[in-house]
Amino acid sequence: MAGLPLATAEVCDANSHLIISGELRALQPIFRMYGRRKVFAGPVVTLKVFEDNVLVREFLEEKGQGRVLVVDGGGSLRCAILGGNLAQLAQNNGWAGIVVNACIRDVDEIDGCDIGVRALGSHPMKSNKKGMGEKHAPVAIAGTRICDGEWLYADADGILVSRTELIV
Numbered sequence: 001m002a003g004l005p006l007a008t009a010e011v012c013d014a015n016s017h018l019i020i021s022g023e024l025r026a027l028q029p030i031f032r033m034y035g036r037r038k039v040f041a042g043p044v045v046t047l048k049v050f051e052d053n054v055l056v057r058e059f060l061e062e063k064g065q066g067r068v069l070v071v072d073g074g075g076s077l078r079c080a081i082l083g084g085n086l087a088q089l090a091q092n093n094g095w096a097g098i099v100v101n102a103c104i105r106d107v108d109e110i111d112g113c114d115i116g117v118r119a120l121g122s123h124p125m126k127s128n129k130k131g132m133g134e135k136h137a138p139v140a141i142a143g144t145r146i147c148d149g150e151w152l153y154a155d156a157d158g159i160l161v162s163r164t165e166l167i168v
């Protein structure tokens with residue numbers, strides 16, 4: 001069930017066979033936690049952009065239905081590709097969380113939203129608005145390849161990606 005609070009450490013202990021096969025991977029611990037939801041999970045939607053957040057908005061304008069948006073922003077530390085308005089939109093549209101391999105801004109506003117956000121850090125500058133990027137492309141972030149439709153589980157210990165939904 002989407003949103004079920006699975007503990008990532010317990011999932012790892014109980015599923016060593018899935019770790020060995022590569023079906024279950026842990027992202028390297030490079031992210032900071034933002035948003036009110038410290039624990040979130042759901043099916044993944046991937047997006048690849050670079051210092052441009054038009055496509056981030058396009059996704060978050062859709063109904064989230066408990067999904068997690070994974071944005072590979074190329075690791076950029078030069079501007080923010082998610083801010084308070086987009087986080088509010090994501091919350092209102094029912095996204096479970098957003099993982100950003102880049103920076104965010106409006107941290108206080110995002111921390112007030114009922115959504116989980118992980119990002120490399122915060123940056124006060126906005127991004128470009130050209131609409132460049134690739135939706136649903138496989139991404140490689142934090143040492144981990146992530147594909148559209150996989151499942152992501154995040155809690156205080158870290159972030160797991162599983163090829164299929166994990167059942168408790």
Ligand SMILES: O=C([O-])CC(=O)C(=O)O
Pocket residue numbers: 053080081082083084085086087105106126127
């Ligand atoms: O529009 C942007 O570039 C991001 C932002 O600041 C927001 O979502 O509030």
